[in-house]
Amino acid sequence: MTDILNKAGAVDIDALLDQLTLEEQVSLLAGADFWRTVPIPRLDIPSLKVSDGPAGVRGGGPLVGGVRTAAYPVGIALGSTWNLELLREIGASLAREALDKGAGVLLAPTINVFRSALNGRNFENYAEDPVLTGKLATAYVQGLQAAGVAATPKHFAGNESEYQRGTISSNIPARAMRELYLRPFEMVVKDADPWAIMTAYNRLDGVYCSDHPWLLETVLRKEWGFTGLVMSDWGGTHSAGRSVRAGLELEMPGPAKARAGLLAEAQADPATAAAVKERARGVLRLIERTGTFADPRDVSDAAEKATEYPETRALIRRAGAEGMVLLKNTGILPLPAGASVAVVGPNAATAQVMGGGSAQMNAHRRVSPLDGLREAQGSGTVTTAVGCENDKFLPVPQVPVHIEYRATDGGDVIATEDKSQAEILWFSYPAGVNPLEFRGTLTLTVQAPQDGQYDFSLASAGLSRLSVDGVEVVDNWDAWTQGDTYFNFGSDEVRRSVTLSAGPHELSVAFKPHVIDNGIAGFNAVRIGFRAEPDEGSVAQAAAVAAKADYAVVCIGTNGDWETEGVDRWGLDLPGRQNALVDAVRAANPNTIVVLQTGGPVTMPWLDSVPAVLQAWFPGQEAGHAIADVLYGRAEPGGRLPQTFIASLKDDPTHPLNPDVQYPGVDGRVEYLEGLYTGYRHVDRAEITPLFPFGFGLSYTTFDVSNPQLSAATIGVGETVTASVQVKNTGERAGSTVVQLYVHDRVSRLDRPHKELKAFAKVHLQPGQIQTVTLLLGLRDLAYFDDTVHAWVADSGDFDLLIGQSSTALPHTLRLSLSTDWKEYTS
Structure with a gap:
């Protein structure tokens, strides 16, 4: 490639572009496969591999199984830390994981702000507030890209x-x-210069985001100065020339689907041809920025490394603990060493x-709370009981599965494959298997521990049938209908109950691809479920176990089937009999601690009766260790809520005005009728009392915030001011708190x-x-967006700066005056 190197030895993108034919330029604008760009060997242009994030690097394998990798705390857990340096550290750690998988691009972070408590990807995002989200995302991107891996907000x-x-x-x-939903993206673009951005699936005011020239060109590139590549979400490209002209570089995945006719369009239209060349420049620049040239x-995929680093395990454990929010503690925590505990x-x-969804991966390890407390206890007594179920789907048997492939019904076997569990997502296929047209037969053996009733289930992206011991049990073939599984490309789960004798039973599943409208060709999946029917006396059994221990730790919540991509959350009440379990255990043992693992707020009808509640989120592969660290006081519960925990669904800001059009939407549209009033903003306007407010979290120590000061009482155009407070740890343990500053405009136009x-x-x-904490403010921090003049505007006059440790605990007020009106015009 010496003929296209510039004097500094870097790739001369302009010279390389001039050597590309129009056909080669077009080829760069759609993926080669699910995870890679198209290489051009003639000019030594390599393929660039991308990988899903944001809480780990899965690599090029399937969503389920695949190469093992490190699983970090999910987005809302990291958002709870309010710790920019920690996010920067995690970004750098993830870069090493990405390079181990041969990936130069991580599809992360996820930075949509929380509008409703029911968002299915609530767990994957950081916060309800745009500034908190933007600052955390900026640190994450800086850490990731400093190590040579591109971020993709x-x-x-x-x-x-x-x-x-x-x-x-x-x-x-x-x-x-502008003020809520674009603000985090604006912050990360201006402050961290991400090398890529991913468009959303949805439309904005009727136009698909991947086709949106105002969003991609006017705002992102011209106004914010974005210099990176824009790619679609997987299957989220809807046009050829139009999307190229709008500013979208890369259709993913490949081969090209929406852009299958792009070459013909470019050959017939000079404007499209010019746009193709400019978009190809973006792809080449990303390859260069990641050092892939x-x-x-x-x-x-076979060359991916599954290295587990001790320092990464330690980081995940530390970050998991720091994100946990202590919601209630009457003094029962930390737990004393040596006491008996029922988990x-x-x-x-x-x-x-x-x-769940694209954020899941095959973690190096999955440490349960039971495992963590047993290790922390050492010689102490730890007992356990399940109590009740919280599964949305039947559990997947973790047993070997043998797959035989045929080209047609009744044909010869053309390939075989073995998997380690009974959920298969096909992202690759054996040689000779056509992803669009094959017949698969999956066989596996499950054990019935005793005579009784057992539940079986199927869910599939494709058609499937399940037989048990040669008898068809579940028909998800003739009766297949589109449902909520597999990003809405799959069916709902179909269940049947069967009487089994104790011992082994052979299961066989027939599978055939089935592409739906707006589906991804070659995306095939099947999930087999199996479980004994639940014991109705299990709650009482758990309470009996708890009664014999000094302390009871009740581990409840949800899992990745409930909190997932492609479907919104079920509601706010915990699924199954979990609330009844808490009540029963609390009645049996007054020393009950509830450990909640959810991706967002839930109702807590038992809150007043239990002495302690710890919100642990999904804290990554070291979950049980991090939970034990906090419960035993070896780590501080360092989290503060990044989302308001409402008391009931009627307090959700998307529900009061028009429950249909405002959420979830009707007639293909969802109207954001609440406008600016989400989260704590809605709490203030509606004068409601949340279950727990934004920014809230307890510590094992206490803090005093005092002596608020301003560097200047007045701010003018081009100036900044700093607000400072003194923070003192007034307790007997080391700990952390978050000083929060809110702006109140006393008189606004x-x-x-x-x-x-x-x-x-x-x-x-x-x-x-004692430490002095200093917080910087500029004119933009005083401004609102005025859409009538397309500008950020701060009106002259007085502003109150409210300082404290949560959105409802702001005891200090400083007065700041703006000497003259200020405007910053946008496009």
Whole structure:
């Protein structure tokens, strides 16, 4: 490639572009396969591999199984840390994981702000507040890209729910769009310079995001100065020339589907041809930025490394603990060493370490709370019981599965394959198998521990039938209908109950691909479920176990089947009999601690009766260790809520005005009628009392925030000011708190929320230690967006700076005056 190197030895993109034929330029604008760009060997242009994030690097394998990798805390758990340095550290750690998988691009972070408590990908995002989200995302991107791996902030923009996400139009008022939903993307683009961005599936005001020239060109590139590549979400490209002209570089996955006719369009239209060349420049630049020209990586899935680093395990454990939010503690925590503990509940022996959808991966390990407490206890007594179930789907048998492939019904076997569990997502196929047209036969053996009734199930993206001991049990073939599984490309789960004798039983599943409208060709999946029917006396059994221990830790919540991509959350009440389990255990043992693992808020009818509640989220592969660290006081519960926990669904900001059109949407559109009033902004305006407010979290120590000061009482054009407070640890343990600063505009020309978070700082202090915390403010922090003049506007006058440790605990007020009106015009 010496003929296209510039004087500095870097790739001369202009010279390389001039050597590309139009056909080669077009080829760069859609993936080669699910995870790679198209190489052009003639000019030594290598393929660039991307991989799903944001809470780990799965590599090029399937969503289920595949090469093992490190599983980090999910987005809302990291959002709870409010710790920019930790996010930067995690970004750098993820870069090493990506390079081990041969990937130069990580499809992360997810930075849509929380609009509703029911968003299915709530767990994957950071916060309800745009400034908190933007600052955390900036640190994550900086850490990742400093190590040479491209970040891909997503989903740009307006993807705040999963309902009909592939087609629905998010109709967002201009001010809310700018102040809430675009703001995190603007911050990360301007402050971290991400090398890529992913568009959302949905439409904005009727136009698909991947076809949206105002979003991609006017705002992203011209106004914000974005210099990176824009790619679609998988299957989210809807046109050829139009999307290229709108500013979308890369259709994913490949081979080209929406852009299958792009070459013909470009040959017939000079404007499209010019746009193709410019978009091809973006692909080449991303290959250059990631160092892939200079160091083409072995991107084969077989070459992916599954190295587990001790320092990564330690980081995940530390981050998991720091994100946990202590919601209630009457003094029962930390637990004393040596006491007997009953660890009960559906999440006790099962490690819930991640959410579902594209964020899931094959973790190196999954440490359950039971495992973590047993290790922490040492010689102490730890007992356990399940109590009840919280599964959405029947559990997948973790047994070997043998697959035989045929080209047609009754044909000869053309390939075989073995898998380690009974859920298969085909992202690759044996040689000779056509992903669009094959017949698969899966066989496996399950054990019935005793005579009784057992449940079987199937869910599939494709047609499937399940037979048990040669007898058909579940028909998901003739009766197949589109449902909520597999990103809405699959069916709903179909269940049947069967009487089995104790011992082994052979299962056989017939499978055939079935492509639906707006589906991804070659995306095939099947999930087999199996479980004994639940014991109705299990709650009482768990309470009996708890009664014999000094303390009871009830591990409840959800899992990645409930909290997942492609379908919104079920509601706010915990599924199954989990609330009854808490009540029964609390009645049997007054020393009951509830450990919640969810991806967002839930109702807690037992809150007043239990002495302690710890929100642990999905904290990554070291979950049980991190939970034990916090429960025994070896680590501080360092989390503060990044989302308001409402008391009931009627308090959700998307429900009061028009329950259908406002959420989830009707007639292909969802209207953001609440405008600016989400989260704590809605709490203030509606004067409701949340279950727990935004920014809230308890510590094992106490803090005093005092002596607020301003560097200047007045701010003018081009100036900044700093607000400072003294923070003292007034307790007997080391700990951390988050100082939060909100701005209240005393007199505004346009309606504004009562207060808006504009600055924060996390501080770690030893007992008795005092530290001065300084927070910087500029004119943009005082401004609102005026859509009538297309500008950010701050009106002259007085502003209150509210300072404290949560959105409802702000005891200090500083007065700041703006000497003259200020405007910053947009496009």
